[in-house]
Amino acid sequence: MASSNFIDYVKINARSGNGGAGALHFRREKHVEKGGPDGGDGGRGGHVILKGNAQLWTLLHLKYTKHVKAFDGKAGEGGRRSGPIGKDIILEVPLGTIARNSETGEELFEITEDGQEVILLKGGRGGMGNDHFKSATNQTPQHAQPGEPGLEEWVILELKVLADVGLVGFPNAGKSTLLSVVSAAKPEIADYPFTTLVPNLGVVSYRDYKSFVMADIPGIIEGASQGKGLGLRFLRHIERNSILLFMVPADSEDIKAEYETLIQELKIYNPSLLDKNRILAVSKTDVLTDQEKVSLREKLPENITTLLISAITQEGIEQLKDKVWELINSPFPVK
Incomplete structure (x- = not known):
């Protein structure tokens, strides 16, 4: 997934x-000189619909679609013939897409299943023909309803990446390297901050042909919950992961303090994120001696499962997969 091709936010003007x-019409036939009203109903206007597509990972295809308009319903005709319904417009979106009102920010609905369809804007109702308005006292109604106008709104579509495990850490924590080692994903990797600007997804193979999805998400920085750095873009995607894998490099000055900072940013943004199962992986341990690893273990945070790993030497990688699989399949939070 190329960085330039990942779009997780679009704003569109939708019109149903x-x-x-x-129809205002009366039956007129050769042997029926004064037939009654027989005006048919107008067809409803087309809906604007969002449909989930599990094969999509980005909103790129909607990036330049600023205006979307469904088709109008047709007028009714004589002989009680209803007008055709206006054609619906269906926009396919990735799973995890949320629709919001652009003015209030209110969440309208969320697409989470493949093939799920939700009406974003309903088409206007068709007007009733004059056949509906006949009565004992008014046998020749000169009235038929106009069709209702469609709706028009600016709508925000926002994608939150769906994955089993999300990688959480500061820039250069080794998240992209880990994903490239345990999956077929090819994220950009370099030794400078914010190499990863968009989420990368990888399918991690596990024992007995099992697998799970891991998301390498742009690195968090202190102050991200206030929008600093990539800020809220990063945190939005973290919300959708089943478990959180925190990563702190072994050469960090204070691993415990770095982990606590990450926890604090998530807590400020959304306290419920801390209810998710989580693991701490200390990365880049290939730079440490055995004695340094022993000393490092004495400085690790408490109350969280911590593993020492190296994507280069594969140290701890299988144990990490085992723990991830255990937590993904745990029905309750594991502390």
Whole structure:
């Protein structure tokens, strides 16, 4: 997934179709000189619909789609013939897409299943023909309803990446390197901050042909919950992961303090994130001697499972997969 091709936020102007007008018509045949009203109903306007597609990972295909308009319903006709319904417009979106009102920010709904369809804007109702308005006292109604106008709104579509495990850490914690080693994903890797600017997803193979999805998400920085750095873009994707894998490099000045900073940023943004199962992986341990590893273990945070790993030497990688699989399949938070 190339960085330039990952779009997780678009704003579109959506318009549903107008309803067709009801017909004002009277039956007129050779042997029926004064037939009654027989105006048909107008067709409803087309809906604007969002549909989940599990094969999509980005909103790129909607990036340049600023205006979306469904088709209008057609007017009714004589002989009680209803007008055709306006054609719906269906926008396919990745799973994890949320629709929001652009003015209030209110969440309208979320697409989470493949094939799920939700009406974003309903088309206007078709008007009733004059056949509906006949009565004992009014046998020749001169009235038919116009169709209802469609709706128009600016809507925000926001993607939150769906994955089993999300990698959480400061820039250069080794998240991209880990993902490239345990999966077929090819994230950009370099020794400078914010190499990863968009989420990368990788399918990690596990024992007995099992697998799980891991997301390498842009590195957090202190102050991300206030929007610093990549800030809220990063935190939005973290919300959708089943478990959180915190990563701190072995050469960090204070591993415990770095971990606590990461926890604090998540807590400020959304306290419920701390209810997720989590693991701490100390990365880049290939630079340490055996004695340094012993000393390092004495400085690790308490109350969290911590593993020492190296993507280069593969140290601790299998144990990490085992622990991830255990927590993914645990019905309750494991502390």
